[in-house]
Amino acid sequence: MTAATAALSRRFYRRDPVTLAKALLGRTLVRMLDGQRLAGRIVETEAYLGEADKAAHTYGGRRTARNRSMWGEAGHAYVYFTYGMHYCMNIVADRAETPTAVLLRALEPAEGLDVMRSHRGRCRGGGALRDVDLCSGPAKLTQALAVDRSLDGADLVGGGVLWVEGRRGVPAQGIVATPRIGVGYADEWAEQPLRFCIAGHRHLSARPARAAGL
DNA sequence: GTGTGGATTATCT
């Protein structure tokens, strides 16, 4: 009943990033902010496979102040800042010392939409942002849920301010795999089908117009 | 509807 009870356990996260990326689809990400729940259903994820993965920040085992959370225990957040203006949120997978993670790319907003809108706000002309624009991208969802570097390393297990809940995922036949977005520099790793979406979902991030199966 | 380029700065070489 309590938030802490609803949160998924450490065991859930102690899996390889591909399995975890698929298992997270359909679950609900919850962010407590000023006593209010901001929540959304996870509809799009990407797996980052650690030291061998050219598209990952941990490629080659390069450990820095920025990415050190990736080496932590499963079920912790890795939040980084990029492009001079955006935050993106990952969930650390697998075992400690294995720097793999799952990037959360899109949510279907479920609770606290007005607060999300106030965080995203400022639509040109003053018009309200549509629901589908609130969390349909990795930097959009962090902005909507007020996730920044202060949550880097936060534990998603045992309650607190950030966690994932939901007893059921999405069956395999409801999941589409495509190449990851924005990693064209990663040679053969850019091609790998490591992005996972709930098939045909309207809250997916928009850009991959050419991705197969959507 | 699609395509292109600018914004803006922490982080790393």
Added chain:
DNA sequence: GATAATCCACACC
């Protein structure tokens, strides 16, 4: 000094 796991606006079809 260059780059980036992106987003948004605007041009053009």
